[in-house]
Amino acid sequence: MTETTQSIKQPRATTGGWYEFATRHRASIVAAVILIFPLVMPFTALAVNILIYGLYALGFNLVFGYLGLLSFGHAALFGTGAYLCGIAIVHFGWPWYAAIAAGLAGGLLMALLIGVLAIRTRGIYFAMVTMALSQCVYYLFYQAVDLTGGENGLRGINVRTIDLFGLRIDFINPMIRYYVIAAFVIAAFFVMSRILASPFGAVIEAVRENEMRARASGYDVTLTRLLTFVLSGGFCGLAGALQALHLSIVPIEILHYETSGLVVMIALLGGMGTFFGPMVGAAVFLVLENIVSVWTVHWQLIVGAIFIACVLFFPAGIWGTLIARGKR
Amino acid sequence: MTTAAGQASEIILRTRGVGKTFGKFVALNNISAEFSRGAITSIIGPNGAGKSTYFNLLCGAFRPTKGSVEFEGRDVTGLPQHRFAHMGIAKSFQITSVFPQLTTRENIRVGLQALVSRYDIWRPRARLTELVERADELLALVGLWESRERAAKTLAHGEQRALEIGMALASQPRLLLLDEPTAGMSPEETRTMMDLILKLAKERTVILVEHKMKLVLGISDRILVLHHGELLAEGTPQEVRQNEAVKRVYLGQREH
Numbered sequence: 018m019t020e021t022t023q024s025i026k027q028p029r030a031t032t033g034g035w036y037e038f039a040t041r042h043r044a045s046i047v048a049a050v051i052l053i054f055p056l057v058m059p060f061t062a063l064a065v066n067i068l069i070y071g072l073y074a075l076g077f078n079l080v081f082g083y084l085g086l087l088s089f090g091h092a093a094l095f096g097t098g099a100y101l102c103g104i105a106i107v108h109f110g111w112p113w114y115a116a117i118a119a120g121l122a123g124g125l126l127m128a129l130l131i132g133v134l135a136i137r138t139r140g141i142y143f144a145m146v147t148m149a150l151s152q153c154v155y156y157l158f159y160q161a162v163d164l165t166g167g168e169n170g171l172r173g174i175n176v177r178t179i180d181l182f183g184l185r186i187d188f189i190n191p192m193i194r195y196y197v198i199a200a201f202v203i204a205a206f207f208v209m210s211r212i213l214a215s216p217f218g219a220v221i222e223a224v225r226e227n228e229m230r231a232r233a234s235g236y237d238v239t240l241t242r243l244l245t246f247v248l249s250g251g252f253c254g255l256a257g258a259l260q261a262l263h264l265s266i267v268p269i270e271i272l273h274y275e276t277s278g279l280v281v282m283i284a285l286l287g288g289m290g291t292f293f294g295p296m297v298g299a300a301v302f303l304v305l306e307n308i309v310s311v312w313t314v315h316w317q318l319i320v321g322a323i324f325i326a327c328v329l330f331f332p333a334g335i336w337g338t339l340i341a342r343g344k345r
Numbered sequence: 346m347t348t349a350a351g352q353a354s355e356i357i358l359r360t361r362g363v364g365k366t367f368g369k370f371v372a373l374n375n376i377s378a379e380f381s382r383g384a385i386t387s388i389i390g391p392n393g394a395g396k397s398t399y400f401n402l403l404c405g406a407f408r409p410t411k412g413s414v415e416f417e418g419r420d421v422t423g424l425p426q427h428r429f430a431h432m433g434i435a436k437s438f439q440i441t442s443v444f445p446q447l448t449t450r451e452n453i454r455v456g457l458q459a460l461v462s463r464y465d466i467w468r469p470r471a472r473l474t475e476l477v478e479r480a481d482e483l484l485a486l487v488g489l490w491e492s493r494e495r496a497a498k499t500l501a502h503g504e505q506r507a508l509e510i511g512m513a514l515a516s517q518p519r520l521l522l523l524d525e526p527t528a529g530m531s532p533e534e535t536r537t538m539m540d541l542i543l544k545l546a547k548e549r550t551v552i553l554v555e556h557k558m559k560l561v562l563g564i565s566d567r568i569l570v571l572h573h574g575e576l577l578a579e580g581t582p583q584e585v586r587q588n589e590a591v592k593r594v595y596l597g598q599r600e601h
Contacts, residue, residue, distance in 0.1 A: 211466070214470060215465055215466045215468060215469065216458055216462035216468070217466040218470065219455050220463060222444075222447065223447070226445060229438070230438070230444060232426045233404075233427075233435070233442075234512065234515070235429075235460065235463075235516055236459055237427045237463070238427070240464075
C-alpha cells in the first residue's frame with residue numbers, strides 16, 4: 018500500500034509509453050499541431066475549416082464519446098452559436114469578441130433548452146428527440162427572417178480588422194485569420210483537457226460505464242448528463258461563432274440535420290471518446306472531401322464508401338485504432 | 346453468531362406498511378418491519394417472494410406504492426436514489442454492477458469521490474490524492490489490492506462481487522444493503538464472502554437478501570421470511586427454523 022499517487026491521471030486500463038506521454042501533454046500537443054498546421058495544408062481556408070469542425074466535433078464527442086449518448090441535434094448548438102454571433106455583429110454592431118461570446122453563450126443556452134427536454138431519454142430515443150428539437154430550431158431561425166435572413170442566410174458579417182489591445186489586426190489576411198481562430202480553438206482544447214481530467218470528468222465516464230452504479234454511488238445521473246450536454250453546447254456554440262466570422266455569412270443549412278450527421282461521421286472517423294479523435298476525424302474528412310470533389314461531382318459517393326470502409330475495418334476510428342495498436 | 350448485537354435495541358431502518366405493485370401485480374403487500382443498528386438482518390424467501398422488491402424499496406431504487414421507509418428516524422420514502430448514498434445507505438447489486446472499463450482502483454476511487462466532489466470541472470482530480478489512498482485501503486480490505494490496475498471487466502466473478510462491496514463501502518455507509526452477495530459463487534468464494542460480511546458487520550449495520558437459507562442461519566441476528574409478497578415470519582434464526590409456516594413453504598421444499 019505504498020505507491021499511491023500514480024495511475025490516476027489515466028483511468029482506463031494499462032497503457033503504453035507514448036500514449037501515456039500523449040495523454041499527459043494532450044493540450045500542448047494539439048496546440049503545437051494547430052500552430053504548424055496551415056504550413057502543411059494546400060490552402061489556409063481548408064485549415065480553418067478543419068479547425069472549426071474539429072472544435073465542433075470536440076464538443077460533440079464530450080456527449081457522444083465520453084458520456085455515451087448519441088445526439089442527432091448538435092447542428093442546433095453549432096448553428097445557434099453561428100447565428101447569435103452573426104446577429105450580434107450585423108444587427109447590434111457588437112465588437113467581434115463580444116459576438117464570439119454571444120455565440121458561445123447561445124450554444125450553452127440552446128443546449129440547456131434541448132437538454133432539459135431530451136436528457137431523460139436514452140439510446141435511439143435520445144437521438145430522435147434531439148433531432149426533432151433541432152429541426153424545431155431550424156424552422157425557428159428559418160421563420161425569423163428579419164433577424165436571420167431566412168433561407169438566404171444571414172449576410173454581411175464583415176469583420177475586416179480586429180482590435181487587440183489597441184493593435185489593429187487585418188482579419189482578411191487568411192494566415193492571420195487562421196491564427197486568430199486557432200487561438201480560440203487551442204484555448205477550447207485546453208479547457209476540454211481540464212474538464213476531462215477533473216473530478217467531473219470521472220463522473221461523466223462513470224455515468225457512461227454504468228448508470229445504475231453511478232446512481233447508487235451517489236451521483237445525480239440526470240444532472241450530470243444535463244451539465245455535460247450544456248458544456249458540449251458551449252464548445253459547439255464557440256465553433257459556430259468562429260464559423261460565422263470565417264464565412265462572413267451564416268447559411269440556413271448550418272442548422273440542417275446534415276450538419277448533425279456530419280459531426281457524427283467526423284467523430285466516428287477519428288475515434289469516439291478519444292481526445293485527438295475529433296481533430297483527426299475533421300482533418301481526414303475535410304481533406305478527403307477536398308481532394309475527391311476536385312475530380313468528381315460525385316465526391317459524396319466516394320467519401321461515403323471510404324467512411325463505410327473505415328467503420329467496418331477500424332470501428333474504433335482512426336485515432337482510436339492507433340491508440341489500441343500503441344498499447345500492445 | 347451475534348455481531349455487536351449488544352446495542353441492538355436502537356432502530357436504524359423501519360418500514361411502515363410498504364407495498365409495491367407493478368400494474369395489477371402485487372409484488373409486495375403491507376410490510377412493516379424494524380431493523381436494529383449493528384445487527385445482521387437477513388431477508389429470505391423462495392423465488393418470487395418479493396425479496397428483491399423489498400430490497401429495492403429499502404435502498405431507494407423503487408418508490409413504494411404505499412407505506413413509508415424511515416432511516417434513522419427520518420422519512421426517506423421516494424427520495425431519489427443518489428441521495429441515499431449521501432445519507433449513509435449503500436447497496437450492492439444482485440447482478441454484478443461495476444464500471445467495466447475502469448480499473449479496479451478507479452472503480453473505488455469514483456465511489457469515494459461522490460462524497461467529496463461531484464460537479465468540479467476544473468481542478469485536476471489527480472490532486473485528490475487522499476481518495477487514492479482511501480481507495481487502496483478499501484482494495485486491501487476486500488482483497489483486491491493485487492488487481493488494482495486491472496480493468497474491472499477482466500476480474501473473475503467473485504472478485505467483481507468483492508469489488509462491488511468495496512464500492513458500496515466507499516460511501517462510508519452506516520447501513521450496508523447486500524442483494525444476494527454470493528449469487529453464482531463457488532463454495533470457496535462463498536465462504537470468503539461470508540467471512541467478509543461478518544468482518545464488515547462489526548462496524549456497521551448489514552441487511553442481506555439471500556436465497557439460500559443455510560447460508561444466513563449461521564451469521565444473522567434476525568431473519569425476515571417473505572412469501573408471496575407478505576411477511577411470513579420474523580425472528581432469530583432458531584425461531585425461524587422452528588416456525589411451522591416457514592418449514593412448510595421454504596425449508597420443507599428445498600433444504601433438508
